[in-house]
Amino acid sequence: MRSGYFKERFVQQLDLTDSLAERVWFAAVFVVLITLPAYASPYLLGHMTTILYTLVAALGLNVLTGFTGLVSLGNVAFLILGAYGYAIGSTRLGLHPLLAFALAGFVPAVAGLVVGFPALRLKGLYLAITTLAFVYVVHSAILTGGDFTGGARGIMVARPDVFGINFSSDRALYWLCFAVAMFSLFCVINIRRSRLGRSFMAIRDNDTAAVSMGISLTTYKLLAFTISSFFVGLSGGLMVLFINFANIEGFPFLLSIEALAIVIVGGLGSTLGAVLGTVFIMTLPEITNQLLSSASATIGQQLTTGALEIKGILYGSAIVAFLLLDPRGLVGLWIDLKRWWVNRPIRY
Amino acid sequence: MSSNLYTGKEKKMRFAFELLASGIAVGALYGLMAMAFALTYKATGLLNFAQGELGMLIAYLAWSLSTALGSNTLALIAGTLVSSVFLGYVVERFIMRRMLGQPVFSAVLVTVGIGLIISSTVLLVWGGEPKEVIVPYAKDIISIGGVRMRQSQLAVVLVLLAALIATSLFFKYSRFGVAMRAVAIDQRTARLMGISPERVQAVAWVLSSFLAGLAGVFFAVTFELSPTLFGLGLKSFPATVVGGLDAVVGSGGSGIFIGVIENLVGGYGSTELKEVAGFLIILIILMVRPFGLFGETRVERV
Numbered sequence: 001m002r003s004g005y006f007k008e009r010f011v012q013q014l015d016l017t018d019s020l021a022e023r024v025w026f027a028a029v030f031v032v033l034i035t036l037p038a039y040a041s042p043y044l045l046g047h048m049t050t051i052l053y054t055l056v057a058a059l060g061l062n063v064l065t066g067f068t069g070l071v072s073l074g075n076v077a078f079l080i081l082g083a084y085g086y087a088i089g090s091t092r093l094g095l096h097p098l099l100a101f102a103l104a105g106f107v108p109a110v111a112g113l114v115v116g117f118p119a120l121r122l123k124g125l126y127l128a129i130t131t132l133a134f135v136y137v138v139h140s141a142i143l144t145g146g147d148f149t150g151g152a153r154g155i156m157v158a159r160p161d162v163f164g165i166n167f168s169s170d171r172a173l174y175w176l177c178f179a180v181a182m183f184s185l186f187c188v189i190n191i192r193r194s195r196l197g198r199s200f201m202a203i204r205d206n207d208t209a210a211v212s213m214g215i216s217l218t219t220y221k222l223l224a225f226t227i228s229s230f231f232v233g234l235s236g237g238l239m240v241l242f243i244n245f246a247n248i249e250g251f252p253f254l255l256s257i258e259a260l261a262i263v264i265v266g267g268l269g270s271t272l273g274a275v276l277g278t279v280f281i282m283t284l285p286e287i288t289n290q291l292l293s294s295a296s297a298t299i300g301q302q303l304t305t306g307a308l309e310i311k312g313i314l315y316g317s318a319i320v321a322f323l324l325l326d327p328r329g330l331v332g333l334w335i336d337l338k339r340w341w342v343n344r345p346i347r348y
Numbered sequence: 349m350s351s352n353l354y355t356g357k358e359k360k361m362r363f364a365f366e367l368l369a370s371g372i373a374v375g376a377l378y379g380l381m382a383m384a385f386a387l388t389y390k391a392t393g394l395l396n397f398a399q400g401e402l403g404m405l406i407a408y409l410a411w412s413l414s415t416a417l418g419s420n421t422l423a424l425i426a427g428t429l430v431s432s433v434f435l436g437y438v439v440e441r442f443i444m445r446r447m448l449g450q451p452v453f454s455a456v457l458v459t460v461g462i463g464l465i466i467s468s469t470v471l472l473v474w475g476g477e478p479k480e481v482i483v484p485y486a487k488d489i490i491s492i493g494g495v496r497m498r499q500s501q502l503a504v505v506l507v508l509l510a511a512l513i514a515t516s517l518f519f520k521y522s523r524f525g526v527a528m529r530a531v532a533i534d535q536r537t538a539r540l541m542g543i544s545p546e547r548v549q550a551v552a553w554v555l556s557s558f559l560a561g562l563a564g565v566f567f568a569v570t571f572e573l574s575p576t577l578f579g580l581g582l583k584s585f586p587a588t589v590v591g592g593l594d595a596v597v598g599s600g601g602s603g604i605f606i607g608v609i610e611n612l613v614g615g616y617g618s619t620e621l622k623e624v625a626g627f628l629i630i631l632i633i634l635m636v637r638p639f640g641l642f643g644e645t646r647v648e649r650v
Contacts (some may be wrong), residue, residue, distance in 0.1 A: 061590035108379045125593065126634055128395070129395075129634075132582070132585070132627075133585070134627075134631075136582075136623065136625050138619045144618075257464055310472075312467065312468060313464075313465050316463070316464035317465060320462060323457060323458050327450070327454060
């Protein structure tokens, strides 16, 4: 009996998927997800859309924090830039929706270059502080932007009509989010198995050794920042399409920590981890709410007023629990489960 | 005293002095918080992102105790002392102690998680509406050389000065202070010398939690007690960065500097700029002197 999947040649490190079983599973999930709007309830469809656009941001942060080992608390700033990039592009500048959507990716990417610049001199904690400072700078820039950014009022964004496809229906938007999520997943998996990803991970594991092997810290750290902010920005663009409204209130600092929670809980540096983490973190508050409100009506009443706080407590606990108990995250548990399945009845 | 007694020039001077005075008062709060940051960093090499939240929770606990006893000032002081020591110790003993030896990266993210839990819990338990902390004479206004200040604001400045003197003496002369410095420089050698890094970390957490609690309570007394108080932690980052993460005394002093700059920007520039002035200073300082003005420069060959 097969006792696991083993790589026997170096070339196999470059494989997109590990085994036939993995390809079959991936295809099955793909089919289920693409046909989802046909049978899912509107609630489930909305929730899945949220998961998909959050996944895009989580994959972006995974490139920066997971692959390259740079801690960023500024995720929400890039989300805001992406959201406003689309909103301003489509309403104020009157661009074609596709161009505006490209703006949602490229504006944060350029901003990522700017923030990444001090990152070259900074490591660890200082970088976390810098990115935190950037959040406040972006926040006040949007608030003081006057009519151009809509200030505190925000900008209404209509869902567009592109090439005859009308995105005003929730189904069409779901498919759009699905397509962007698949595109991001494909990109990030390919980054991981290419020279680029290997350089990122070399910098994460030992930057001195990486430099001595000819990896330029300047180039690769900036690249990590740019790529990461590009995906986070795309996610912001999708988010603004989903809620039809770009407003600074809709982007609390909690979103930065939510993204970190996803990447940590899923398993740092793992693409599968980002997927598992997104599903877990986004579904956790929903399930808790359901459980608690079915337990007692009065608690349910309280939950509707304190939903954000419950979310905060859950995210915080998830971060602390996983870092204390199993820093490998969900993906580590998944590997244990697979080992158990393959090796049973023998204990591994 | 109506203001039209003054000529235009005198008015401008007065305005400048008042900005300066309230800047020093706010800066003293930043300074206390920044000292707390630097203290944990010095002893454990990590930045406690839950510091502001801890300060807020301590202020709420102290407020609850003092209102339960009929706005008792003594209870407020006792509540601050007890809850800050207790919280600092519990967080260190049951969470951070287990992170000793783990990558700094993970330990810092744990504090981010703790901060989120605390701030959400405070909102859930005490609600969002601001509360007033009643301390007799605290909000009375006194005038020093024509510059008016609240008594509590003057008290914070004095407390900061006392804390600055106490910590610099502590690090220089006390056995434990020297032990702390030893752990900060080299944990393994310190262990060989018979110093317990666990105890050092515990003391650092308790002390920094006490400083954060002082900042939180003084903020609550001077202004109001609300769930946005944890922002004091974020706004003290600039002071810590300017002073240098490992410079406890430098960070405390830089608090005043940041407070004054912020107020001057607010007074002569715009309010929006005031909010981010500190963060802009961070960005500039980190680009020019990454280890702060008073921090030890470390040479890394990368």
